[in-house]
Amino acid sequence: MTTAVVICPGRGTYNAAELGYLSRHFPDAALLADFDAQREAAGQDTLTALDGAERFAMGKHTRGDNASGLIFAASYGDFLSIDSEGIEVVAVTGNSMGWYTTLACGGALSAEDGFRVANTMGTLMQAALIGGQAIYPWMGEDWVADMARKAELLALIAEIGAREEAELYLSIDLGGMLVVAGDETGLKAFEERVEPVQGRFPMRLGNHAAFHTPMQEPVAAQGRAALPRELFGQPALPLVDGHGRIWWPGASDTAALYDYTLGAQVTQSYSLTRALTVAAREFAPDLFIIAGPGTTLGGAVAQSLITANWRGMASKADFRARQHEQPLLVAMGMAEQRSLATG
Amino acid sequence: MANDRVTIVHENFRRRVAAQDFPQGAPPSGPLDDVTAASVFRTACLTRAMDRESRRMQAAGQGYYTIGPSGHEGMAAVAAALRPSDPAFLHYRDAAFQLQRAEQVPGQTAAWDMLLSYACSSEDPISGGRHKVLGSKALSIPPQTSTIASHLPKAVGAAYSLGLAKRCPPEHKAMPDDAIVYCSFGDASVNHSTAQGAFNTAQWTSYQHVPLPLLFVCEDNGIGISTKTPRGWVKASFEHRPGLKYFECDGLDIYDTFRVAQEAAEYVRTRRKPAFLHVRTIRLYGHAGADVALAYLPRQEVEAEEAQDPLLHMARQLAEAEVLEPAEALAIYDGEAQRVERIAQEAVTRPRLENAQQVMASLVPPPRECAPTNGPDPATRAEVFGPDMKAMEKPQPMGKIINMALTDLMLDHEEIVMMGEDIGRKGGNYGITQRLSSRFGRARVIDTLLDEQAILGLAIGMAQNGFIPLPEIQFLAYLHNAEDQLRGEAATLPFFSDGQFTNPMVVRISGLGYQKGFGGHFHNDNSIAVLRDIPGLILACPSNGRDAAMMLRECVRLAREEQRLVVFLEPIALYPMRDLHEAGDGGWMTTYPAPGETIALGEVGVAGDGEDLAIVTFANGAYLASQALPLLAEKGVNARVIDIRWLSPLPTEGIVAALKSCKAALVVDETRRTGGVAEALMALLEENTDLPHARLTAEDSFIPTGPAYAATMPSRDSIVDAALTLAGGAK
Numbered sequence A: 001m002t003t004a005v006v007i008c009p010g011r012g013t014y015n016a017a018e019l020g021y022l023s024r025h026f027p028d029a030a031l032l033a034d035f036d037a038q039r040e041a042a043g044q045d046t047l048t049a050l051d052g053a054e055r056f057a058m059g060k061h062t063r064g065d066n067a068s069g070l071i072f073a074a075s076y077g078d079f080l081s082i083d084s085e086g087i088e089v090v091a092v093t094g095n096s097m098g099w100y101t102t103l104a105c106g107g108a109l110s111a112e113d114g115f116r117v118a119n120t121m122g123t124l125m126q127a128a129l130i131g132g133q134a135i136y137p138w139m140g141e142d143w144v145a146d147m148a149r150k151a152e153l154l155a156l157i158a159e160i161g162a163r164e165e166a167e168l169y170l171s172i173d174l175g176g177m178l179v180v181a182g183d184e185t186g187l188k189a190f191e192e193r194v195e196p197v198q199g200r201f202p203m204r205l206g207n208h209a210a211f212h213t214p215m216q217e218p219v220a221a222q223g224r225a226a227l228p229r230e231l232f233g234q235p236a237l238p239l240v241d242g243h244g245r246i247w248w249p250g251a252s253d254t255a256a257l258y259d260y261t262l263g264a265q266v267t268q269s270y271s272l273t274r275a276l277t278v279a280a281r282e283f284a285p286d287l288f289i290i291a292g293p294g295t296t297l298g299g300a301v302a303q304s305l306i307t308a309n310w311r312g313m314a315s316k317a318d319f320r321a322r323q324h325e326q327p328l329l330v331a332m333g334m335a336e337q338r339s340l341a342t343g
Numbered sequence B: 001m002a003n004d005r006v007t008i009v010h011e012n013f014r015r016r017v018a019a020q021d022f023p024q025g026a027p028p029s030g031p032l033d034d035v036t037a038a039s040v041f042r043t044a045c046l047t048r049a050m051d052r053e054s055r056r057m058q059a060a061g062q063g064y065y066t067i068g069p070s071g072h073e074g075m076a077a078v079a080a081a082l083r084p085s086d087p088a089f090l091h092y093r094d095a096a097f098q099l100q101r102a103e104q105v106p107g108q109t110a111a112w113d114m115l116l117s118y119a120c121s122s123e124d125p126i127s128g129g130r131h132k133v134l135g136s137k138a139l140s141i142p143p144q145t146s147t148i149a150s151h152l153p154k155a156v157g158a159a160y161s162l163g164l165a166k167r168c169p170p171e172h173k174a175m176p177d178d179a180i181v182y183c184s185f186g187d188a189s190v191n192h193s194t195a196q197g198a199f200n201t202a203q204w205t206s207y208q209h210v211p212l213p214l215l216f217v218c219e220d221n222g223i224g225i226s227t228k229t230p231r232g233w234v235k236a237s238f239e240h241r242p243g244l245k246y247f248e249c250d251g252l253d254i255y256d257t258f259r260v261a262q263e264a265a266e267y268v269r270t271r272r273k274p275a276f277l278h279v280r281t282i283r284l285y286g287h288a289g290a291d292v293a294l295a296y297l298p299r300q301e302v303e304a305e306e307a308q309d310p311l312l313h314m315a316r317q318l319a320e321a322e323v324l325e326p327a328e329a330l331a332i333y334d335g336e337a338q339r340v341e342r343i344a345q346e347a348v349t350r351p352r353l354e355n356a357q358q359v360m361a362s363l364v365p366p367p368r369e370c371a372p373t374n375g376p377d378p379a380t381r382a383e384v385f386g387p388d389m390k391a392m393e394k395p396q397p398m399g400k401i402i403n404m405a406l407t408d409l410m411l412d413h414e415e416i417v418m419m420g421e422d423i424g425r426k427g428g429n430y431g432i433t434q435r436l437s438s439r440f441g442r443a444r445v446i447d448t449l450l451d452e453q454a455i456l457g458l459a460i461g462m463a464q465n466g467f468i469p470l471p472e473i474q475f476l477a478y479l480h481n482a483e484d485q486l487r488g489e490a491a492t493l494p495f496f497s498d499g500q501f502t503n504p505m506v507v508r509i510s511g512l513g514y515q516k517g518f519g520g521h522f523h524n525d526n527s528i529a530v531l532r533d534i535p536g537l538i539l540a541c542p543s544n545g546r547d548a549a550m551m552l553r554e555c556v557r558l559a560r561e562e563q564r565l566v567v568f569l570e571p572i573a574l575y576p577m578r579d580l581h582e583a584g585d586g587g588w589m590t591t592y593p594a595p596g597e598t599i600a601l602g603e604v605g606v607a608g609d610g611e612d613l614a615i616v617t618f619a620n621g622a623y624l625a626s627q628a629l630p631l632l633a634e635k636g637v638n639a640r641v642i643d644i645r646w647l648s649p650l651p652t653e654g655i656v657a658a659l660k661s662c663k664a665a666l667v668v669d670e671t672r673r674t675g676g677v678a679e680a681l682m683a684l685l686e687e688n689t690d691l692p693h694a695r696l697t698a699e700d701s702f703i704p705t706g707p708a709y710a711a712t713m714p715s716r717d718s719i720v721d722a723a724l725t726l727a728g729g730a731k
Helices: A021-025 A029-041 A047-051 A064-081 A098-105 A111-128 A147-161 A184-193 A214-226 A254-267 A272-283 A297-307 A316-325 A335-342 B002-018 B034-059 B075-080 B095-102 B110-118 B152-167 B193-207 B233-238 B254-271 B299-306 B310-320 B326-347 B356-360 B378-385 B398-412 B436-440 B452-463 B484-490 B492-496 B545-562 B619-634 B652-658 B677-688 B716-730
Strands: A002-008 A087-094 A132-137 A168-174 A177-182 A203-205 A287-290 A329-331 B134-136 B141-144 B181-186 B214-220 B245-250 B275-280 B416-420 B445-447 B468-473 B505-511 B537-540 B565-571 B605-607 B613-617 B639-643 B646-648 B665-672 B693-698
Touching (some): A002 A098, A002 A272, A029 A047, A029 A111, A064 A111, A111 A214, A132 A184, A272 B110, A287 A335, B002 B326, B034 B095, B034 B326, B075 B254, B075 B275, B095 B110, B141 B492, B152 B484, B193 B214, B193 B452, B214 B233, B233 B245, B233 B275, B245 B254, B254 B310, B310 B326, B398 B416, B416 B452, B468 B545, B505 B545, B545 B565, B565 B619, B605 B619, B613 B716, B639 B652, B652 B677
Parallel strands (some): A002 A087, B245 B275, B416 B445, B416 B468, B468 B505, B505 B565, B613 B665
Antiparallel strands (some): A132 A203, B537 B646, B605 B639
16 A cells, blocks of 8 residues: 655645646535535635636636635545545645645545635635735755755845834745745835846735735634634544644544634744655655645645655755656646546 | 564554453543543554564664663653643653653654664754664753663752742743753662652752752652562652652553643642652563563563553553544554654664764754853942952962952853852852852852762753853862763763753862862862763863963853853862962962953963973972972973863863973873873873973872871972983983
């Protein structure tokens, strides 16, 4: 039996190429109907409609109230599609809103309640849209970890964040990249201070708010008001959260899990890097499977494993060589890799 | 084969749980909630899997440590009853404690870390691959090795530090104010004199209502390697001790253990008094991998013990509490075993230490940032010194000047604390600490009980909470019963923690010979070999007041900023020394050097500029050699005295530079011929110079009392004779 850690992606992974993902891959029509019913009841477009749209509309599909539901459903559907006879999932983790999907995949939330949590939080985030996010790499294109460079950037974020007129925080520690979040003054100050690299960075993330920062306190409070504690139960699989904490089946304090999910998870930095370091070192799986749409998380996952020096990998070349020899990372959103997970 | 028992216990567990054939025991009751109980069980399974894996790794030549935690898994319930910020000085069988504590701190990779430690990988986050230790900076667990009970005195010190740190927080305070200190050990170790000293110190302290929030935990598996602990001995010995409240629980019953541990911790935390928690455990698989219990225990007894496997008791209780079905318990047990096996496969591929340089990288801890101190304002300083301000203007003997230097250092750095026998009210046997208690209070100048292990343990523990202790050992001969606290504990802490834990301090020791007819051996000990071969330890020894003040300042800087372990050896006979050549000449007194003047580590002193001969010496030797200089000059030999000041590590460069243009070198060493400083100095001269050299040392003897007090050691006249012989030969 192959062992695997499943990784659920965050926002920004359902783009033009993913249009129709649910119709292509979602394995449980009744469940999708349930998700659609929840959205209809809330006066939102159904996932089926969004996913079946003729054209991808940036302004529409990437909004939090739409993207969260789409990404959750696409990822959860993929999780259900994993070949359970050949692959033993030993832990689940996720990036950012992927944590809500993680909770559902791991059984701490039912599929329906997981969707409710993801959709509610995405909708609340979009309605409030407090602040924004930008992304900037600390690794070069060779993916060699330069920890001094990372420390420099973290110090810069702290320095700008300490200014009275600006808000700036580390939002996500995302493998070889840092996602920063703050208000316009803070983000601008950051963008002005860092050198433009790779023709794209620093890059603003459209329709994203200052997730995982104290600026989201009001959204977290609304989330707690909208979502009851009783939704949360014991996970059936170990979950690794954005602080790198493992929530074990049968041994998780569900009240604490609720508090984290709708508290610190929303208002404090999220570390995919730490989550994957813990997942690798504490579960040592044969495979890391990225469920869900998109191809953008693979780099961050590989970079996280390189940062942890997992299986001796120290660069992109190392990762490629290992991947070539025997895939360590499988992205279900990539057609050529999907079958490695679905059997 | 010892490992057969590992397989037998494993198979017994799987078979008996599947058959629901459980050992009898108390039903689950008490405050342990379902979630924590399940977590404790998972930790216990992980711990067992780790132990089994460590033996497989050793058999495969990939692991190097097999003193296992099996039978002690119930300690996870004790960890669950404490806070992860409570400093824990752990017994070497406490893997379960550490693994459960890791559950309380997000982001830990406890299984990976421990397997790296078994593999002695240089990536092991606590020791850097130097030793399999339990320990973690993030989990407030300073590393401990297998030394018997030697960690107890410092646990007492750490517990004592909490109260003072709350009132006067040191810059590098490491422990929360409401912490309790946890210290565990086995039932055989409780008999060790070091342990008994620590219990006594804790009781002595608590008896006089001084706060000491310390939880001693004895994990009583009934046997120490092959020698059984008499049945009931631990309880009989500890149940009614003054100042030490006794708790007991059954470590095979996690509900009982959690309840009692919680009560004991609550008692210690709220009352700030020490307690002794006696936990019944069992020992599976013998003492260590190579130890076969069947060689000294009847088979029935081994099997009876195995039948009480704590994991079986846990599975029974969790089923009774409806937390886990036996099948679920078995799935967790198997799941953890598989997980550990997968992690281990990766851990054994990680790099190991390869050379001496890598091994030695953490002998010297890293420097740390310290806030600059401006010292007190002049008025405050003048008030504290009082009439001594005037005394500073005139030459004084060394004893008085050390007192002044200590006063200034304590004024400059509030984190300095002193502890020793009679140092407070009395001001020390030789008055060196006079008035320090009234100047700085009894909390900073602590009159200890008469136990050198307790004094050094107090210092080590306080240093781990950010203080800069200046413990005093009244006489060098008294160090020897306690030297392991420096050798095995203080000096090794940075080494075994890869520089993450440190205990910087300056140990002041009065020693060496030449007290006129007073005291004999025990007050004039002239053996320092025991201090010179401790890696990382700095040994300083001044010969006069001015040097003493400036070197002491450097020693405190080395401790405070570079986190070094320093011993400052004060030659007793020179404390009151006033004259050099004749009565009333005041030739050996100096004025007090202004604050800020220091002598750097490795800087030697040179008196005279003669080139015929250099006398390489220290302490009383420097004094006697200085007396000899004019007598030698009269005989046509122009000499100089090189006071090496730093006895370990030896200041090679400084000595060689000071020898420049000299024609010969005479080593004068008041320590013994065998194992004395001269041996190293002769080697140094041989390896680094072409000079003719000779040595004059003390005889391999103890020091007598009475008129022959100096008969075995170098004298002014014997120095003159030896110098003339060498210089004559050299000319």
